[in-house]
Amino acid sequence: MDLEQLYLRLPTRLQNVVVSAQGYRIQRSRYGGAFQDQLAGYESRSSWDRERIIEYRDRRLQAFVRHAVETVPYYRDLFSRLNLTADDIRRLEDLEQLPVLTKQTVQQQVDRFRSEAYRGQSLQMHHTSGSTGAGLQFPVTLESQHEQWGVWWRYRRWHGLHRDEWCLYFGGRSVVPLSQRRPPYWRTNRPGRQLMFSAYHLSDQTIADYLAEMKRSGARWIHGYPSVVTFVAEQALRLGVKLPIRWITTGAESLLPHQKQIVRRAFGVSPIEHYGMAEGVANISECPHGGLHVDEDYAAVEFLPGTSGAARVIGTNFTNPAFPLLRYDVGDLATPSSDVCPCGRPGRLVACIDGRQEDCVVTRSGCRLGRLDHIFKDCVRVREAQIRQNQPGHVTIWIVTAEGYGRADEEALTREIVKRVGDDLTFEIEHVDSIPRTRSGKLRFVVSNLSAEAA
Ligand SMILES: [Zn+2]
Incomplete structure (x- = not known):
């Protein structure tokens, strides 16, 4: 039995203790060490002018490229093959001399991307599934994590949100057993000041309990996946429930215009938009004027023209050596x-972030499940995945496997799906050679062919 299964068998009271203990650990690692200094540095750079911030970015980029060429086997070989030296990359525009790096290349040669300067050190591993559903695990330095939280708290503080504010959290973690049929559908992380709500129990039938708890808590900040927050907003409107919300922050999916409208109508405030990812190659934050600014001091971000009007986001993560x-x-x-x-x-x-417009899937009883890409987080031998829904309560999961994929992988994947979707959604896994892209070249993670009414 793994720790998560053990947790799910505990009584609610003890689950709260575990959630708080975990919350304490996370608080210490995120906001310890250099976090305060990083945050102060980021805040001071908010008032710099364009020229100064670009110069700062390019200086970091230059040093980072040098480090990569000197200590990372993949780049040492790449630069030698292209007949380049680290000195050839001095500014963002110089990066054009290098090929664009795909996630697939990183997955295939993951060890060759690790810096020799950190050999033998025990570093935390981060996991990502990203928009394409392909899993990647990579090491991150403690300093880079503090820096990431520094840039994330900068934009929150632009909006007057502070770390001591209690948060109504609607994320992807399964904190409440799927088999539970009665409230509370939430757990309390005291040190992290979070009421963590289960996104997996949300439905027309359970929403009144959620809203009552949100109201009782008096908390003024909602954070969660746009699809989930929108559902809560729709239901608050339907039931006429008013909450004293001042901030709504979202992550993981892009926030669609119609979602923004519903949320604004229900809570009277606009969600603050933000774009970032575990790999830390790009970060975009909304300012109090509604502008979506590239955080130039955090990563070197390029926009490459795509086939439609939108551009591909290409980034260099100069914070994680x-x-x-x-x-x-x-x-x-x-x-x-x-x-x-x-x-x-x-x-x-x-003007807008067009990616990650993931749809939800609908279970037999009408619950909406979003952010299912968590299923593939640890599936490093699944190259691409797509969840396809043609009728409520059932999905077909297409996967493109990488070399070495075997029965153990399929079993682990099946277990992960069951854990996330419970018994309210049936599924089949189909192996395919490739997954078709949308017209704009985007691999969509969920393709829902449900009628608007069924969805
Ligand atoms: Zn602005």
Whole structure:
């Protein structure tokens, strides 16, 4: 039995203790060490002008490329093959001399991307499934994690949100056993000041319990996946429940315009938009004027023209020297803008983030499940995946497997799916050679062919 299964068998009271203990551990690792200094550094750079921030970015990029070429086997070989030296990359535009790096290449040669400078050190591993559903595990330095949380708290603080604020959290973690049929559908993380709600129990039938608890808590901040927060907003409108919400932050999926509208109508505030990912190759934050600014001091971000109007987001993660990614294709699309934001912050603007527009799938009893890409987080031998739904309560999962995929992988995958979707959704796994892309070249993770009514 793994720890998660053990946790799910505990009584609710003890689950709260475990959630808080875990919350304490996370608080210490995220916000210890250099976090405060990082945050202070980021905040001071908010008021720099464009020229100064670009110079700062390019200086970091230069040093980072040098580090990559000197200590990372993949880049040592790449630069020698291209007849380049680290000195050839001095600014963002110089990166064009390097090929775009796909996630597939990183997956296939993952050890060759590790910096020799960190050999023998025990580093935390991060997992990502990203928009394409392909799993990747990579090492991150403690400093890079503090820096990531520094840049994430910068934009929150622009909006007056502080770390001591209690949060109503609607994320992807399964904190409540799927078999549980009665409230509470939430657990309390005291040190992290979070009420963690289960996204997997949300339905027309259970929503009143959720809303009552949200109201009772008095918390003013909602954080979660846009699809889940939108569902809660729709239901609050339907039931006429008013909550004293001041901030809504979202992550993991892009926030669609109609979702923004519903959330605004239900809670009276606009969700603060933000774009980032575990690999740390790009970060985009919304300012109080509604401008979406590239965080130039956090990563070197390029926008490559795509086939439709939107551009591909290509990024270089100069904050994590343990696993350098130069010109990494995130698999997301964004529309750059040449507008100037009245706020005066120095980062380039994007008009919108077009990627990760994942749909939900609908279970037999009408619950909506989002962010199912968690299923594939640890499936390193699944190259691509797509969840296809033609009728409520059933999905077909297409996978493209990598070399070495075997029965143990399929069993682990099946277990993971059952854990996430419970017995309210049947599924089949189909092996395919490739997955068709959308017109804009995007691999969609969920393709839902349900009628608007069924969805
Ligand atoms: Zn702005």
